[in-house]
Amino acid sequence: MLKALFESSRTTKRLISLAYDTLAITFALYISICLRLGTLDIPLTQREFGTLAITIVFTLAAFIKMGMYRAILRYMTPQALNTVFLGSCFSALTLAVGSFYTHSFIPRSVPFIYLTVSLILLGGPRLLVHHIAMLLNGTRVGNREPVVVYGAGYTGHQLRLALKATNYKVVAFVDDDLARQGSVFANIKVQSPYQLPEIIKKSNATRVLLALGNTPHSRRxxxxxxxxxLGVTVQTAPAIPDLISGRARIEHIRDVDIEDLLGRDPVKANSELLSACIANKVVMVTGSGGSIGSELCRQIIQQAPKRIVLFELNEYSLYRLESELKNIAKKKHIDVEIVPLLGSVQREHRVETIMKTFSVQTVYHAAAYKHVPLVEHNIVEGVRNNVYGTWYTAEAAIRAGVESFVLISTDKAVRPTNIMGASKRMAELVLQGLSQRQSSTRFTMVRFGNVLGSSGSVVPLFRQQIKAGGPVTVTHPEIIRYFMTIPEAAELVIQAGSMGTGGDVLVLDMGEPVKIDDLAKRMIHLxxxxxxxxxxxxxxIEVAYTGLRPGEKLYEELLIGDNVSGTDHDRIMRAxxxxxxxxxxxxxxxxxxxACHDYSCDKVRELLMIAPTGYTTQEELGDAVWLHKSRSAPLRVVK
Incomplete structure (x- = not known):
């Protein structure tokens, strides 16, 4: 019966609550008068009934206004009990005022007694229902998983309250702040992090939840x-800005962010550099549906451009990005025209027509094929898209009078060992050559390493493999990569693009390199x-080494030579x-x-080696079409 009641409609539950509260107020008044007079036989006249009616009507109206009947009892928090207390106080005040105006025979001390009785009758059953619901949901205290919360500040306290309605039970708080250690919150003592091994052993906790608020990544x-x-699962609660903005709720526990593992704190952006090429201008982003392109668009729209042109080959990616940007603009009251356009950067006439039609002033060229093994298997298309797509877009920009053109390059363009890296270095050479040929359009190349969360990123793959029970696959035990978050990379790209003087290769400071083998093992431990x-x-979980893929390097570099100079930004260098x-x-x-037209993949590779790209390789050609054609070609008979 109780289970059926909990599963009934919201309307039914609200009607039951209203009916109960009406009876509870009536009994509370009767019991209060009885307690005051010391007898159960009390004379009630029309005036007393009038006072009761006034009290019921005003109390229920106050409860409705305060949201008492919108609260879900099984998830009731102390804030909801505060509402019951305030509502009861208002009800007692209404009783006192009502009895005065109706001249009813209610002693002056009755409203004070009524406040206590109404609190018991109105709040008690709600607490009872809350605990019954928890028991029916299987969250009996004895069966709840013990967890330790690291951080006894605001976030930690809110997390504990949110976890009361879940299968987790907070058994201890730990905090680095000496002032907090030794204090008690809700009968839970705050202890030192150095006591964690002992705490985990005593409580059998298998999980540590980080409630670190706005703690810097380096400290995290x-x-x-x-x-x-310690051999426990380490997870984290959302940061305060995400809670305030509504992007997350306190109970949304998630795995530790890779940014926290790397310990890299973002540098505060230079607002002037961010807005220089964007504010009140027409901006175009090619490859806007990709991981870097879409993040560029999110940050560009914050700088209030006059118009943003989204140029993308993938229809769904373009649709999704347009919808997201419209929502951002609506929420933040940004007046910007969003123009979603389908197309390929290899169609020069279409690109030029778009730039001229919409009077594009700034271009961020993010369209490229970046997956190393796939480009090795699709050599001609990789070169067509990365080299000629860049060339055609740049020529279109010159003829359309574009002011600034920024190429998103990669660390794989430095002494490349694969077609993808060589094609990106060739794209850099194209823009450097065009910078010498003309001066109307300013070309800037921004080079950086791997971004976390991009398509092909190793981190989500490791998480998936760990959840599946392994093995976690690493190509080589010594492989090293640089990492940066997508938002930080996009922010630095925009700032770097504002600093270029024409033909510049700007390099982002990627911080310390990360050994992928160590990263995989740390994720397993956490x-x-x-x-x-x-x-x-x-x-x-086993870590399996699969061997380097075709064209893959053990170490990535950001600079071809040692001739590098600083800029006005701490994390941007000029090569x-x-x-x-x-x-x-x-x-x-x-x-x-x-060579591309003839599908001579061997000639394509030879030309990329002859060009000053620094491309070298010992790998066999891996283009799938070229290999199949070579193997299936009929033998020629020599006479």
Whole structure:
């Protein structure tokens, strides 16, 4: 019966609550008068009934206004009990005022007695229903998972309250702040982090929840490193800005962010550099539906451009991005025209027509094929898109009078060992050559490493493999990569684009390189699991080494030479690197075009090696079409 009541409609529950509160107010008044007079036989006249009616009507109206009947009892928090208390106080005040105006025979001390009785009758059953609901939901205290909350500030306290209606039970708080250690919150003592091993052993806690608020990533990294050897799952509560903005709720516990593992604190952006090429201008982003392109669009729209042109080949990605940007503009009251356009950067006439039609002033060229193995298997299309797509878009920008053109490059363009990296370096050479040929359009190339959460990023793959029970696949035990978050990369790209003087190669400071093998093992440890190895044969998750993929390097670099200078931004450097004249560049492009047209993948690779891209490789050609054609070609008979 109770279960059926809990599963009934919201309207039914509200009607039951209204009916109960009406009876509770009536009984509370009767009991209060009885207690005051010391007898159950009390004379009630029309005046007393009038006072009761006034009290009931005003109290229920106040409860409705305060949202008492919108609250879900099974998830009731102390804030809801505060509402009951305030409502009861208002009800007692209404009783006192009502009895005065109706001249009813109600002693002056009755409203004070009534306040206590009404609190018991109105609040008690709600608490009872709350606990019954928790028991029916299987959240009996004895069966709840014990967890430790790291952080006894505002976020930690809110997290504890939110977890009361879940299968988690907070058994201890720990905090680095000496002033908080030793204090007690809701009968839970705040202890030192150095006591964690003892706390975990005594309470059998299997999970530590980080409630660190706005703690910097560098400090978070230190805390996480301290928790790794404890053999517990480490998760985190949302940050305060996400809670305030409504993007997350306090009970939305998630795995530790990779940014916290890296310990990299973002540098405050220079607002002048961010807005220089965007504010009140027409901005176009090619490849706008990709991970970098879409984040560029999100940050560009914050700088209030006059118009933003989204140019994307993938229909769904374009639709999704347009919808998201419209919502951002609506929420933040940004007056901007959003123009979603389908197309390929290899269609020069369409690109030029778009730029001229919408009077584009700034272009961020993010359209490219970036997945190393896929480009190795699709050499001609990779070169067509990355090299010629960049060239055609740049030529269109010159003819359309675009002021600033920013190429999103990659660290794989430095001494490349794969077609993707070589094609991106060739794209850089094209823009450097065009910068010498003309001066109307300012070309800037921004080079950086891996971004977290992008398509093909290793982090979500590791999470998925860990959840599936392993193995976690790493290409090589010594492989090292630079990492940066997508928002930070996009923000630095925009600032770097404002600093270029023409033909510049700007390099983003990626921080310290990360050993992928160590990253995988840390993620396993923070999931409360152990690494299976020869030393630990009974471990939970194995790390399997699959070998370097075609064209993959052990170490990525950001600079070709040592000739580098600083800029006005701490994390942006200017690289002084060798480039060709436009005549030399065009000669290579013409030969490369012929080789692509003939589908001569061996010739394409040879030309990329001859060009000053620094491309070297010992790998066999991996283009799928070229290989199949070579193997299936009929043997020629020599006479």
């Amino acid at each position: 990294a230190q805390i996480i490193k301290r928790l790794e050897p 999931s409360g699991l152990t690494v299976k190895s020869d030393i630990e044969p009974d471990g939970d 002084e690197e060798y480039c060709l004249t436009w005549t030399e560049t065009q000669a290579i492009l013409d030969e490369l075009d012929t």
